[in-house]
Amino acid sequence: MTKADLADRLYEKIGLPKKEATAIVETLFESMKSILSEGESIKITGFGTFLVRKKGSRRGRNPKTGTELEIEQRRVVTFKPSLQFKDLVEKV
Amino acid sequence: MTKSVLIEKIAEKVEGLSKKQVEVIVETVFESIKEALAKGGKVEIRGFGNFRLRNRNARKARNPKTGDSVSVPPKKVPFFKVGKELREMVNKA
Numbered sequence: 217m218t219k220a221d222l223a224d225r226l227y228e229k230i231g232l233p234k235k236e237a238t239a240i241v242e243t244l245f246e247s248m249k250s251i252l253s254e255g256e257s258i259k260i261t262g263f264g265t266f267l268v269r270k271k272g273s274r275r276g277r278n279p280k281t282g283t284e285l286e287i288e289q290r291r292v293v294t295f296k297p298s299l300q301f302k303d304l305v306e307k308v
Numbered sequence: 309m310t311k312s313v314l315i316e317k318i319a320e321k322v323e324g325l326s327k328k329q330v331e332v333i334v335e336t337v338f339e340s341i342k343e344a345l346a347k348g349g350k351v352e353i354r355g356f357g358n359f360r361l362r363n364r365n366a367r368k369a370r371n372p373k374t375g376d377s378v379s380v381p382p383k384k385v386p387f388f389k390v391g392k393e394l395r396e397m398v399n400k401a
Binding site: 217218219222225226229230232236237239240241243244245247248249251252253255256257258259260261262263264266268290291292293294295297301302304305306307308 | 309310311314317318321322325330332333334336337338340341342344345346347348349350351352353354355356357361383384385386387388390393394395397398399400
């Protein structure tokens with residue numbers, strides 16, 4: 217399923233015209249990207265939480281060459297599914 | 309930030325839709341993602357990330373209260389893989 221399919225679902229489920237549906241799906245994910253880029257987490261009740269976490273710097277290795285190198289501190293996005301979401305797919 | 313704040317942000321950006329309408333739309337999008345995964349499918353949002361299921365193996369665990377050994381059956385869990393664009397955006401800021 218892609219963004220286009222999500223737009224189709226919006227048409228099927230709530231009758232939102234395809235053009236508007238496509239635009240709002242785009243806006244939704246763009247908004248989420250910009251919020252997360254500001255370092256802010258997003259909690260969607262019944263779905264889950266997108267968390268921005270800081271990872272400290274650490275020493276790592278280039279897996280190809282084996283050379284040691286310093287991995288700088290960085291920020292990463294993780295997703296913690298809600299209990300409801302987990303229960304829904306547990307037995308799939 | 310919660311869903312309601314996200315809804316307000318989106319309502320500001322799109323014309324001709326009320327906050328209530330945006331709310332229904334946002335709910336429907338996340339419901340559709342859940343349904344796709346519940347059917348064993350996956351959802352790919354380019355630039356944002358992919359949602360799919362991951363397998364968790366069966367394992368032995370203990371009831372922390374009684375100390376009894378229990379076996380936990382194998383199961384599926386939702387998994388989100390961050391897209392390249394989002395990963396880079398978040399790390400840059």
